[in-house]
Amino acid sequence: MPDMIDLQHVNKWYGQYHALNDVTNQVKKGEVVVVCGPSGSGKSTMIRTLNRLEPIQGGRIFVNGEDIHAVGRDINVLRAGIGFVFQQFNLFPHLSARENVMLSPLKVAGMTKAEASELAAGLLEKVGLGHRIDSMPAQLSGGQQQRVAIARALAQKSPLILFDEPTSALDPEMVGEVLSVMKQLAAEGMTMVVVTHEMGFAQEVADRIWFMDAGQILEDSLPAEFFSNPQHPRARKFLSDVLEPRGAATLPY
Amino acid sequence: MDFQLSFLLSADVLPLLFKGMATTVRLFACAWVLGMLVALLLVGLRAVPWRWLDWLVAVFVEYHRNVPTVVQIMVWYFGMPEILPRDIKLWINRGDTEFLFAMIALALNASAFFAEDIRSGMRTVPHTQLEAARSIGLSAFGALWHVILPQALRISVPPLINRALILFKDTSLAMAIGVVEMTYQTKAIENLTFRSMEVFVAATLFYLVASLVLMALGAWFNQRFPPAHKG
Numbered sequence: 349m350p351d352m353i354d355l356q357h358v359n360k361w362y363g364q365y366h367a368l369n370d371v372t373n374q375v376k377k378g379e380v381v382v383v384c385g386p387s388g389s390g391k392s393t394m395i396r397t398l399n400r401l402e403p404i405q406g407g408r409i410f411v412n413g414e415d416i417h418a419v420g421r422d423i424n425v426l427r428a429g430i431g432f433v434f435q436q437f438n439l440f441p442h443l444s445a446r447e448n449v450m451l452s453p454l455k456v457a458g459m460t461k462a463e464a465s466e467l468a469a470g471l472l473e474k475v476g477l478g479h480r481i482d483s484m485p486a487q488l489s490g491g492q493q494q495r496v497a498i499a500r501a502l503a504q505k506s507p508l509i510l511f512d513e514p515t516s517a518l519d520p521e522m523v524g525e526v527l528s529v530m531k532q533l534a535a536e537g538m539t540m541v542v543v544t545h546e547m548g549f550a551q552e553v554a555d556r557i558w559f560m561d562a563g564q565i566l567e568d569s570l571p572a573e574f575f576s577n578p579q580h581p582r583a584r585k586f587l588s589d590v591l592e593p594r595g596a597a598t599l600p601y
Numbered sequence: 602m603d604f605q606l607s608f609l610l611s612a613d614v615l616p617l618l619f620k621g622m623a624t625t626v627r628l629f630a631c632a633w634v635l636g637m638l639v640a641l642l643l644v645g646l647r648a649v650p651w652r653w654l655d656w657l658v659a660v661f662v663e664y665h666r667n668v669p670t671v672v673q674i675m676v677w678y679f680g681m682p683e684i685l686p687r688d689i690k691l692w693i694n695r696g697d698t699e700f701l702f703a704m705i706a707l708a709l710n711a712s713a714f715f716a717e718d719i720r721s722g723m724r725t726v727p728h729t730q731l732e733a734a735r736s737i738g739l740s741a742f743g744a745l746w747h748v749i750l751p752q753a754l755r756i757s758v759p760p761l762i763n764r765a766l767i768l769f770k771d772t773s774l775a776m777a778i779g780v781v782e783m784t785y786q787t788k789a790i791e792n793l794t795f796r797s798m799e800v801f802v803a804a805t806l807f808y809l810v811a812s813l814v815l816m817a818l819g820a821w822f823n824q825r826f827p828p829a830h831k832g
C-alpha cells in the first residue's frame with residue numbers, strides 16, 4: 349500500500365522549545381494510527397502540522413503525495429482533502445448542523461446548494477443525527493456536536509481524517525457514540541490518525557500505535573505488542589498511568 | 602406663543618418639509634450603505650498581514666474619529682475639487698455636488714466607526730473558529746466572510762445601531778455646505794416665516810421617530826439573528 353502520510357525529519361520549535369524532534373514516520377492508505385503519550389509530548393503539535401495548522405521549521409510532510417508545507421502550494425486545496433476533528437468540536441455556532449456540513453462542499457468544492465444539502469443530510473443520517481439536521485449546535489449535546497463535526501469532515505470527501513482527542517471534552521456517557529462512528533469509518537477503510545487516551549478504542553481499531561514523548565515518536569508498534577510488551581520505559585510508565593491510575597499492574601489482555 | 606398645527610400642514614410648508622425629510626433619509630441611507638461597504642473593506646484589509654496596510658487603515662480610522670465631522674464634510678466639498686482633474690470636476694458638477702460630497706464624507710466617517718465596532722465583535726469570536734474554517738479548506742477571506750463576520754456582526758449590532766443613530770443625526774451637518782436636508786429646510790422655513798416653534802417641533806419629531814425606527818430595526822435583527830451561544 350502506498351503512503352497516505354509521509355513525515356520526513358520534521359522539526360518544529362516554539363521559540364527555544366523543540367516541540368517536534370526529527371519526527372520521521374509513515375501512515376499507509378487505509379491505516380488507523382492511534383497516537384498517545386503524556387500531556388505536552390507534542391501529539392497535538394504533530395497532528396496539526398499534517399494539515400499545516402502549525403508551520404514546521406525543518407523536514408517535509410507529504411499527504412497523498414503532496415508536499416503540505418511547500419511554499420506556493422494552494423494550502424486551501426490541500427486542506428480540503430484532509431478532514432480534521434477537534435477536541436472542542438469547533439462547530440460554527442451560527443449555522444445549523446446541516447449548514448455546518450454544507451459549508452465546505454458549497455464554498456470549497458463548488459457544489460450546488462441542492463447537492464450540498466443532500467450530501468449533508470446523508471452524512472448526518474450516517475452519524476445517527478438524521479433527526480437533528482436543522483438543530484443549532486447550542487441545542488445539541490457534546491456527543492452530538494462531535495458527530496456533526498465528523499460529518500463536516502466527511503463532507504470534504506477526503507480519504508484522510510485527523511482526530512485530536514475527539515472524546516476528551518465529552519461526558520463519559522457520550523464517548524461511546526462518537527467512538528462507534530469512528531469505528532465504522534475505520535471499517536470502511538478511511539485512513540485515520542487519532543490522538544486519544546481511549547486505549548480500548550486503540551486495541552480494537554488501531555493498526556498501529558505511536559507513542560510520543562518530548563517531541564519524538566519513541567515507539568511505533570502493533571497494538572498487541574504495545575499493550576503486552578511496551579519497549580520503552582516511558583511507554584511502560586505511561587501505560588500503567590493510563591490503564592491503572594492506582595498503580596496495579598493489570599493490562600487489558 | 603400660539604402653536605399652529607395648520608401652519609405645518611399648509612400647502613406651502615408641508616411639501617418643503619417632506620422634501621427635507623426625503624433628502625435626510627436618502628443621505629443617511631446612501632451614507633450607511635457606502636459606509637458599511639467601506640467598513641467591511643477596512644476589516645478585510647486589516648486581515649492582510651502587511652504592516653504598512655495596517656498602519657494606513659489605522660491612520661484612516663484615527664482621522665475620521667478625531668477630526669470634527671463637519672470639517673470632514675468641508676474638506677470633501679471645498680478640498681476635493683482642488684485636487685480632481687478638470688474633466689471629472691465638470692462631470693461631478695453636473696450632478697448634485699453638495700449631496701454627493703456630504704454623502705461621501707459621512708460614509709467614510711461612519712465607516713471608521715463601523716469598522717472598529719465590527720473588529721471588537723470579531724475579537725469575541727474565538728481563534729478556534731478560524732482554525733476550523735481553515736481546516737475545511739476555506740481561504741482566509743472565505744473564513745472571514747462565512748464564519749467570523751456573521752458571528753462578529755451579531756455581537757456588533759448594538760454598537761452599530763448606536764452608530765447608525767449618530768450617522769442619522771450627523772446628516773444635519775451637511776447643511777454646512779448647503780445640502781437642503783431636514784435641518785437646513787427647517788432653518789430656511791423659519792427664516793421666511795418666523796414660526797420657530799412649529800418648524801422645530803416638526804424637526805424634533807422627525808428625528809425622534811427616525812431614531813425609534815432604527816432602534817426597532819436593531820431589536821428585530823437581534824431577535825432574528827441572536828448572538829450565537831457557544832455549545
Ligand SMILES: Nc1ncnc2c1ncn2[C@@H]1O[C@H](COP(=O)(O)OP(=O)(O)OP(=O)(O)O)[C@@H](O)[C@H]1O
Nearest residue numbers: 362363365367385386387388389390391392393394
Ligand atoms: N503555541 C505554543 N507556543 C509555545 N509552546 C507551545 C505552543 N503550543 C504547544 N506548546 C508546547 O509544546 C509542547 C507540546 O504541546 P502539545 O499541545 O503538542 O502537547 P500534547 O501532546 O498535545 O499534550 P496534551 O495531551 O496536553 O494535549 C508543550 O510543552 C506545549 O507547552
Ligand SMILES: [Mg+2]
Nearest residue numbers: 391392393513
Ligand atoms: Mg493535545
